Amino acid sequence: MPHKVELPYTRFLSPEGQLLGELPSWADDFNLLTRLYRQMVLTRLFDQKAVALQRTGRIGTYAPTLGQEAIGVAVGSVMHTEDVLIPYYRDTAVQLMRGVRMEEILLYWGGDERGSDFAEPAAVQDFPICVPIATQALHACGVASAFKIRGEHRVAVTTCGDGATSKGDFLEALNVAGAWQLPVVFVVNNNQWAISVPRRIQCGAPTLAQKAIGAGFHGEQVDGNDMLAVYDRVQAALERARHGKGPVLLECLSYRLGDHTTADDATRYRPADEVKQAWLEEPIKRLQRFMVGQGVWDEGREQTLISECQGLVQRAVDNFEAAGIQAPESIMDHVYARWPESLAGQREELLERAARRAGDSSHE
Numbered sequence: 001m002p003h004k005v006e007l008p009y010t011r012f013l014s015p016e017g018q019l020l021g022e023l024p025s026w027a028d029d030f031n032l033l034t035r036l037y038r039q040m041v042l043t044r045l046f047d048q049k050a051v052a053l054q055r056t057g058r059i060g061t062y063a064p065t066l067g068q069e070a071i072g073v074a075v076g077s078v079m080h081t082e083d084v085l086i087p088y089y090r091d092t093a094v095q096l097m098r099g100v101r102m103e104e105i106l107l108y109w110g111g112d113e114r115g116s117d118f119a120e121p122a123a124v125q126d127f128p129i130c131v132p133i134a135t136q137a138l139h140a141c142g143v144a145s146a147f148k149i150r151g152e153h154r155v156a157v158t159t160c161g162d163g164a165t166s167k168g169d170f171l172e173a174l175n176v177a178g179a180w181q182l183p184v185v186f187v188v189n190n191n192q193w194a195i196s197v198p199r200r201i202q203c204g205a206p207t208l209a210q211k212a213i214g215a216g217f218h219g220e221q222v223d224g225n226d227m228l229a230v231y232d233r234v235q236a237a238l239e240r241a242r243h244g245k246g247p248v249l250l251e252c253l254s255y256r257l258g259d260h261t262t263a264d265d266a267t268r269y270r271p272a273d274e275v276k277q278a279w280l281e282e283p284i285k286r287l288q289r290f291m292v293g294q295g296v297w298d299e300g301r302e303q304t305l306i307s308e309c310q311g312l313v314q315r316a317v318d319n320f321e322a323a324g325i326q327a328p329e330s331i332m333d334h335v336y337a338r339w340p341e342s343l344a345g346q347r348e349e350l351l352e353r354a355a356r357r358a359g360d361s362s363h364e
């Protein structure tokens with residue numbers, strides 16, 4: 001039998017939004033709960049729009065965050081401005097909370113480099129989206145070791161999916177984080193599927209959180225569909241790392257309600273019943289039911305919020321579409337500090353072609 005290490009698991013709300021135990025005192029702040037809820041709704045509406053833009057050919061491949069809004073919103077809420085996010089490709093929710101603009105996210109997925117050049121000062125030191133699986137976990141350790149060497153009370157926060165935890169890069173990152181006791185938090189979004197590979201055959205360990213134990217630091221699990229539980233545990237993890245108590249691996253149990261990306265069709269490998277069941281556990285409805293039960297949310301507020309968020313999303317789409325196309329040579333702009341002589345010809349050729357095309361179109 002696989003060896004299960006007993007680790008903490010946190011859940012405050014049932015899928016029906018019922019309180020299962022005592023809430024931490026911070027949860028008495030209904031303004032905070034409203035902000036968290038609002039941000040999940042905004043993320044979901046933006047996500048739907050991004051998928052629609054891909055389907056109509058206006059952006060490239062997009063990785064939907066549908067069903068995993070609570071994890072991203074929790075991470076983005078508890079990070080301090082001076083902390084650094086080292087994200088993966090399913091982090092729309094966190095990026096929005098860090099101040100990355102919706103139009104920047106659309107530019108990125110539209111293949112435009114300007115989408116990774118964040119205008120928001122608080123997000124300037126955050127890393128761009130990492131597409132290669134798990135390499136960002138090592139980048140995070142590099143960032144965290146810089147914080148440690150400089151004696152700064154900052155945390156490197158990195159995110160990844162369940163599949164990434166099987167990669168050598170991830171395990172090497174855990175190793176160095178434990179060996180050097182780095183101020184880094186690994187947030188694993190265990191959404192049960194690594195493209196078409198289900199969690200049960202992905203890895204023999206009963207939990208992904210227990211991988212931290214082998215590396216010599218704290219790991220725990222949380223219900224990733226319970227906004228209150230994730231917020232609480234991400235906050236505790238960041239405080240621990242910030243105060244020199246070492247790294248944390250937080251495994252957030254969730255479900256990928258959408259396709260892996262817009263280039264995938266999950267109906268080809270995933271049972272419909274499983275997805276139907278997962279919808280009953282999703283995070284937005286759960287927090288909404290709790291807030292309605294507490295008398296702090298109602299249908300009127302819901303409708304106002306939806307129309308406000310739809311307005312914000314539409315304005316972002318308008319800004320994205322007004323951004324125009326980048327100059328072709330921009331793909332070479334940030335590759336080298338000084339463009340190498342050996343590649344000078346390629347750059348000139350590109351400029352000549354662009355000039356020729358501009359000339360052609362002006363004679364049309």
Ligand SMILES: [Mg+2]
Nearest residue numbers: 161162193194
């Ligand atoms: Mg996954």
